[in-house]
Amino acid sequence: MDTVRIAVVGAGVIGLSTAVCISQLVPRCSVTVISDKFTPDTTSNVAAGMLIPHTYPDTPVPTQKQWFTETFRHLSAIAESAEAADAGVHLVSGWQVFRNVPSEEVPFWADVVLGFRRMAEAELKRFPQYVFGQAFTTLKCETSVYLPWLEKRAVALMR
Secondary structure (H helix, E strand, C coil): CCCEEEEEECCCHHHHHHHHHHHHHCCCEEEEEECCCCCCCCHHHHCEEECCCCCCCCCCHHHHHHHHHHHHHHHHHHHCCCCHHHHCEEEEEEEEEECCCCCCCCCCCCCCCEEEEECCHHHHCCCCCCCEEEEEEEEEEEHHHHHHHHHHHHHHHHC
């Protein structure tokens, strides 16, 4: 069987993640990442990602929950591994506060993150301009660390 040649456009988080996944899932393939910029010069390098999904009205909620659950599990595995520091992925706890009570007080992803709960009144008093809040633990990805780690994985798999 001939080698399948695949091009991935972009060397940010999405492009490199795609290259890694393809390299792992498609036997006997050759993956090339095409980009005008690589780490540390990508847009992804200047953003830190807190894993908190937003609702997309044109995408069914079960599909969004599946995506979020898979992403949470994947990043959790990295955060729990010996590579966590090198990858820049770790757990972070905090609050999400609102000026108005959201239409869904318990979001679709509440049972995916760790320890999701409504903030107590005593906690909410720390934020006098807000009327509602949620507390939970999620994952944070420091992309300035994550991208070089991901790029090394991609290069190793593409050899």
